[in-house]
Amino acid sequence: MSLDTVKHAAETPDAAQPWAELGLKQDEYERIREILDRRPTGAELAMYSVMWSEHCSYKSSKVHLKQFSEKAPKSEAMLVGIGENAGVVDVGQGYAVTFKVESHNHPSYIEPYQGAATGVGGIVRDILAMGARPVAVVDPLRFGAADHPDTKRVLPGVVAGIGGYGNCLGLPNIGGEVVFDPCYQGNPLVNAGCIGVMKHEDIHLAKASGPGNKVILYGARTGGDGIGGVSVLASETFDDSKPAKRPAVQVGDPFQEKLLIECTLEVFREDLVAGIQDLGGAGLSCATSELASAGSGGMRIELDTVPLRDASLSPEEILMSESQERMCAIVEPGKVDRFLEICEKWDVIATVIGEVTEGERLEIFWHGEQIVDVPPRSVAHEGPTYHRPYARPDWQDTLQADDAGRLPRPQTPEELREQVLRLVGSPNQASKAWITDQYDRFVQGNTVLAQPEDAGMVRIDEESNLGVAIATDGNGRYAKLDPYTGAQLALAEAYRNVAATGAKPLAVSDCLNFGSPEDPAVMWQFAEATRGLADACRQLGTPVTGGNVSLYNQTGETAIHPTPVVAVLGVIDDVTRRTPIAFAAEGQLLYLLGDTREEFGGSAWSQVVHDHLGGLPPAVDLDRERLLGEILISASRDGMIDAAHDLSDGGLIQAVVESCLRGGTGARLIVPDGLDAFTLLFSESAGRAVVAVPRSEEVRFNDMCGARGLPATRIGVVDGDAVEVQGEFSIPLTELRSVYEDAIPALLA
Amino acid sequence: MTARVGVVTFPGTLDDRDTQRAVRVAGMEAVPLWHRDKDLKQVDAVVLPGGFSYGDYLRAGAISRFSPVMESIIEQAKAGMPVLGICNGFQVLTETHLLPGAMLRNNHLHFICRDQKLRVENADTAWTSSYESGQEISIPLKNIDGRYVAEERVLDELEAEGRVVVRYIGGGLGGYPLEERRNPNGSLRDIAGITNAAGNVVGLMPHPEHAVEPLVGTGRTDGLGFFTSILKKLVTA
Amino acid sequence: MARVVVDVMLKPEILDPQGQAVQRALPRLGFEGISDVRQGKRFELEVAGPLDEAALTRIREMAETFLANTVIEDFTVKVEDVDGAKAES
Amino acid sequence: MARVVVDVMLKPEILDPQGQAVQRALPRLGFEGISDVRQGKRFELEVAGPLDEAALTRIREMAETFLANTVIEDFTVKVEDVDGAKAES
Ligand SMILES: Nc1ncnc2c1ncn2[C@@H]1O[C@H](COP(=O)(O)OP(=O)(O)O)[C@@H](O)[C@H]1O
């Protein structure tokens, strides 16, 4: 096929073009013709189609995502907000932290190992592109039923991929989630998050300014990886009838990425970079158009200078390729030599592929002939916007009316004991050590807390002991019952987890995993969840700094539960004051903070014992969450508590069992007046935590809670080698431990 | 003059900065060494840290072994300079044949990261003299290619000459069959670390550099002894 | 007893970081003249029963669905003459 | 351009958990009658120059010192007829 140049396109206005095959709609294609005042060339069509895909343009979601900025609470900590590769937050002492969560759901279903591995690789490059050294990763995961044969294919591959890539990069994995539910059977969720640290003055942005500055592509050679992957893989429902659209999967090279990290940090250190962008979805199309669009607008690229792995690639394919482990930097001419020298030091291939120009056009040449001439904003930032119809589904009322409070409850102490053991040994509540032991949590030597703690925590300054904490949460069952409340509960839980470690919650990132936006019911879930999250962020004072949307998570007509995953970042001035979950010292008093109501809708108990999902999720009280957080942080700072564990799915009993097993000690619980044992143990009321208070601190702690109006109820004592609920049952730690620890290996090993 | 300990960085080395920190915590000067330089900058001892040099593609340690810095290190090690290989560093040392045997994929095929109990079998090497023989310590283990193998004859020789330096004695929590709770990867004779005949070259799979501060890592400082041992040796030498 | 060898290689268009690392190391080790290296997996299967067409078909099926992920890998199935094949070394 | 294949397998006396894991999984997937599986590595080297005895000697040396660790692995070196060999699949 001959080269489709700009000139040729102007001369052949009526040539047929495969816009539909590339995923564009008729009106979108017409709009491109209008923008260009001619038909697009093949290369231009490739660029627009990937950049205007759902995955890159957020066309279905952006009208809703706007709320995150519009409703954002005033926060002095926010240095860079939504729109950049990742948001940046001030954590004090001149340090800034950047963090973000992204999805790699569809690729991970097709090729679990590589899909998950490249998911980690992608988010790490986003963080790196902000100017930060990546310091930790987290991985919120959702799989189908734990005993389904396909879960045995997907889960081990995903876990090995996340470990294989992250371990090889030298990034400690400090948190995440593993949730099983049949709704994710054909559509696992593989979300990955990364945190990076830098000094304020090191923040870098993705923009190309300064005509004459050079555009340098560095990292891996470009191959035929995932061509069309971004538009097709991330936006289409799986459907066996269209195998032809199944594109090549990308393969990750973590060693190359490790070199890319070290090399990039070194060029930052020597101040050689004027602008930088990672190459992720949509590859060079995205990097060049975004850099130019955010900068002064003009850029000229000689595409034939791009180092290739496969010499037969066409210019369109080079523009669309999603080969991993590549970055694009804007460098002043006088600094180019030093830049290339540092790349050589790290065995990283680097090539000047173009320069920033005076004009406002992105121009791309192939062996001297022009194949692209576009206004970069029209590609990168002015894609289509859909106002998709949404409607509350007619089944929502029926679902909510199916109250979990009416489910039969245990009648005898024996039954209660048996249900506790079933809960603790259920796949969602059992220990995830078989999975998390496959991740390096020690590398970099700064890990203060990691799984199974409430939040991961790393030290970022060895002198002052300044640290940051992160937790990710999301409960699709709650969100299915009520997406508005469900999203708020996800935020509340992550917030509570961070506060439980003693860190002050500062900011939020999110990964919104939903079904097809073309289904009005799904779109309603999405609209409700974003509204709920934006409202809650405002009320808690934690702005959304960035995130990711993953749509089309469904098999056939059936969507996954709406699954907003929320990451909360917190800061702690002195990590030596962090609060772990372990009950370590016998004799310490156990206090339950917050109010316990009869709330079982969407609960772990209703799932494990009754395989039931119905009713309403627990009520949200964000003022209470904030107060609870303040108390947990003060108590940690002033040494009033030695352990804290937030209460969430599985309720009090799950938290107590985890804290006991972690510390190797037992606990004796007494059911307080006004509650029955069942409700005390299994209710999932939000805004609660259990803490261990040294006897010497009891008065001071009680006074603080009393003065600030937080209900604090003494429910027992750390003691012995069993978990005992007085008058009900006692379960030896050894029995709990084997039930809790053997469940996942029995299913997967 | 303080003792100077070189810490080598290969492409893909991960624990170099942690190892430098451990050297400093022990009161010595950490000297970064780069894989392309033959010059060892007159250090008194060298640590080959953990990580995935060259991605561990081909075999762990196989590619790094041929680097310029290793030429000098092999030469100096043979002349008696203390060398400690941790994890990937141990793998490099077996690939160079400074230490016998080889490291293979863990028998359960997974990467494993956990706090690992060890017994110090030989407290007379350059790197273990701060411990008592028979002392039990607990430090992080994290690898996927950690299964030590060697011919029966070699193993017998190692045992007879007291060259098994540290041995796995348990520590993993649940989730693994009983055998693996003791021995995390199928290493023959539970070997976690060995030394050469002269006692100056030591390799071990677990990571003492992640257990030198009470605050981070496992919260224990059981690994510090490897670094104070070499300090003791260097200042008394 | 018959031996069947299944070779699984990444498809030519798929990145092979392992092969690349080997290739890049060769000149440094003094081996010149190797223009490309690909690294794959070799499975040696000992077949207990008779190695007839039916058995081979089943092995091909096994290679296709299990030993290789055909999204990224190609495979070949060969019957090996157990005595002769190891001649070279 | 000539292709040389180097196959590297663990020595028979060394435990091969990867091969074992494959073998153990087979019956579950409905494949019976495989009595042993060993998993090794296959390297495909494209040789730029002429493939004479000298070149082959150098490749054998490369396999011995680099591609295989002969403490634990055996290897074979074969010249492959690039057109014919991929017949089976
Ligand atoms: N995939 C994973 N990767 C890393 N850590 C995980 C993963 N899954 C769970 N964890 C960790 O296990 C612990 C328990 O998880 P979870 O029960 O989801 O916590 P919580 O309910 O408090 O949010 C946490 O420390 C969490 O970070």
Ligand SMILES: [Mg+2]
């Ligand atoms: Mg928690």
